[in-house]
Amino acid sequence: MSRDPIFETLRPSQFITFTIPNPVNHHCYLHTPNIRVAVLDSPVAVSADDLPKIAAMIVPDQRETDWNFCTESGHLQLLFNVPTLSRLILIGNDLPPDPESSIYIRPPVTDTIDSEKLEDKLQQLVMALHPKVCFQKGLPKTLFLTYEDDLLYRVIIARFVGPFVGEFVVEDVELESNVSNKKLRRRLRFKRMPNLIQSQVSLIPGFGDGEFASELNLESLRKMKHTKFHVDTTVLVHPYLTPMVSGLSLIASHLNERIQLGFTPRALCLGVGGGALLTFLNTQMGFQVVGVEADEAVLSAANQYFGLNYEESIQLIVGDAIDVIQNFPSQRTNGDTDDSHVNIDGLDAKFDVIMVDLDSSEAGNGISAPPPEFVKKNVFNSAKLLLHNHGVFIMNVVPLDEVFYMTLIQELKDAFHKVYGIDVGNQDNFVLVATLLPSSSNDHDNAFLKRLRSVIQGAYMDSIVEL
Template sequence: MAELRLLPKCAEEFASAAYWERFFRGRGERAFEWYGEWEELRPTLGRYLRLRDSILVVGCGNSELSEQLYDVGYQDIANVDISEAVITQMRERSARIRPKMSYLVMDVLQMDFPDERFQVVLDKGTLDALLTDQEEAALSRARRMFSEVGRVLQFGGRYVCVSLAQAHVLKAAVDYFFQEGWMIRIHQLSSNRGDASKGKFALPIFVYVMTRIRHVPGSALHILELCAEKQDKPVRFNSIEHLIEAVKERQQYALLRSQLNKTSSSGSISLDLCNKDTGQARYLLHVVHNLAVKVSRDNQFAIFIIPQGRETEWLFGTEEGRKQLAASAGFRRLVTVALHRDQHYEGMEAIQAELSEKVMELAPPDLSAHQQVPFLSVGGDIGIRTIQHRDTSTLSGEYVVEDVKGDDAHYFRRLIFLSNRNVVQSEARLAPRTPHKGEMKGNKKHKKKKKEKAASGDPVKLTTLPDNQSIDKSYLCCAHHRVMVAGLCLLKNPECLPEALIRVLVIGLGGGSLPLFIHDYFLQSCIDVVEIDPAVLDVATCWFGFSPGDRLKVHIADGLVYISSLAAKAPNTYDAIMFDVDSKDTALGMSCPPAAFVEETFLQKVRTLLKTEGIFILNLVCRDSILRDEVMAIIRKTFPLLYARRIEGEVNEILFCQQQTRQKPTSVDLRGTAKILEKALRQPGRAWDSTYVLSDILEAVKLV
């Protein structure tokens, strides 16, 4: 209990002289060590301390570090602390056996030493204690301390600070000494796997080495470096932000390792690994535990590299999918590795070499150091991804249009909003057109040049997409779009639909594949598409082959406002209304549609717009089971006839809602109707995707 009473009431007390006086009087002669002893710090500190150096230890407390330094030969050491009690104690302890050691009561914010007195100022935890937060009072204390450190150091002298490198502490130190033109190098101290479980810090310990160098007029040279553990050669950064981000990444990695060594749950943990040169995210790691696997020597740990472009698939892009992947792979702990866009990768072997040491730190603590860990993947290569267009929408933020190679010979074009980078907003299959003779010759010459370069040993980038492709409008990439189109079978006289005059309202354009397919295959259909974001229309037109016309019109408007306005003016207008609109609020358990689109008063307006035998088709993406049940109850109040079709391997659920209470068709009736419609759609001379079988899709529809 006495130990507990020594703890401060608040963090600010760490900067108080009265607190430390009380602390050391209460603690007695037992040494209080922050962040390790000499033997642990020696590999790093020894690089910057010379036996002949005059060393100032600031905020020495009753740490044994100075005594240990003295005993191994560093004898020109002065120690200062704000606590008179601890200075008296340390003088008495060393007076006889360390006669050249000096201990002085002194405030590091205002020291009595002359200018340029020391070659080294050594700080173990004092800066962390002074800079308790990022308020101006604490930052002012830190700047006064830095100023005093700079004053008492000679040119070529080093401020060596052992710290936890909390974000505000690191930024304050780096900002100050960068502005002063000092050389900045940060070391991460080596740690053994599992240290945190033995009572040590889960966060890694860092050592700042700030070297005072003479400023050369006209020189803009700034040196910012990081030495990660087990890495002798420092990595140089071109900005403070990149250096700080790299330290943060090391801290997150250490916390992850600590959490992994303690966890017994089957949940997953994720982390970004950054490019060591730029600080940009390079790999996204997910660590998945599969406690159901019986552990053997060969199935404890594996790494799974996800090919580019496939990280959005359910199996790789969701926690549920990754759990299934780990179970099917049969490993107790599986690390999935997704490759970030905007990063260049040479190939699978290069990625394995780059990841080997870092990912091994995530291995179970009892894994043998000599155990070979398998790298797994799909198809044996890293896939192909090429960004075709990048821009920013004022409504949706930054987005990219990219082409990726599928798991077969086809390529696909995708629209992805980077605010939710694991979700494909829209997708279309690319159809290669037949090249002209001149193009054929050009391609042969191009391939010949590639072979010649490969033979000469020069690097060859082979991950380029064919540039002679157009959009395959007959193919619906998104499974939920296929189901939504199949739901039109529930309209009256489906065999007549391809030639019937039907009106369809689609809320949410995306790449335009859904309304374009309806336009092309339901030849008399008139389609209104409502899209709130004009940037999306530009993308659909320029990159996804979408083209408005007399029967296909786009309205740039808020879907809520458009439907509310139209319901008052033109009831009973549409045969089908489709919602395929996502929510920008990622905090909700429902990502599609936004909550306002399934409120009862709004759904009444949707019903008003529908013809009596019309159908309302909703793409529902809801991970919250309670919220889903609430939504279903609201829809059922408005539409008595409700069918649901879940998308296998995805969260999407397509709801077919009708207001009429005619005799409910059976699954056999639905399949028969679907066959009739499909036969009507598959006309000679019109392209049709042979994998799109409407009757199979409707077989899984259930009455809710």
């Protein structure tokens, strides 16, 4: 294949797709008459002193129309998964868009040697898509990436378009599991950032009369006429939600005292998604909850498919999280000690906890949380005014980089008394907890702490460290 001048230079965020006759006609991977090639350059320019890193990926069979691989936003997230990657080339079957296509079944594993032979046959194509600078020190070595996840089966059960988040889907999935029971989930996924699972809850199949069928796979269950699926909102399966709830242990004595005095603890959740966190705080921990979500269509999906019920104990606000907390009804200063309920438009002006689960709406930033515009002194100061004196501020964090993370910690330290970190157990997420006053002793006779330990893993509470 001859070199095209348009690919000879790296141009930040350049995205080009084209189709060519299939040069390999592989029986498993590339089997359509034409193949689709998509080339994306990183938005981050490479240093003049460094040779750019170029990689190619063969799109997994039957995933060609998945947003992860057929959209620029999905392509960008794949690129960001590899540090310092300058250009990512996707090569896949050229399939026409099929809006009715809603089911994915993982195909059998292909022989590793067979995959290597296919990569050898694609060498010439990939080499022609390398920028000219890569040949300064001889012929570059082609880097092929493989895509792996735990998805065995997926069916899209609903599609939505929201005025703020755009297109999104609700999907039921079966994931790989090391236990006998099948790992079934209901998930919420946005097209603007398809590699990020916005929300997920456990999915329970049943036949009525209390009979469940956990040993059958999702594909078989869906073919059975009388199978009904229910979401389990009593457990948290999203990786960072349990650590977030664990942060309540720092104010367990305060919450226990308020409950003994007859007050119902209150939580403000910035970011709702499927509503798993809101429902859990309400039903398992006894909180009154106010949720803030930017898109009403997301709330509709949460209500229809994720068990989020709009009741007096769960109130919802549609709006931008920053605008809401900066304009929230408040008649008391942070120094007030009067705990009598002040109610404006049905909303109490003080909370025991504020939980922040907001991700950046800009795919060009990669997967990151919270949005950069949230990391401001005035935002944190506004949040402080909504907390009781012994309240706590808890945030899910997926940092853009080390500088972003350290800046966020410093901003929280400037605004709050103490800042703590919780080990989530993966390299992507961190949970930060900020307190207004020193945390009090959490004795073992504390009824709230006992309740907390009964519904979440105690290991997360034991991993809380001061930063």
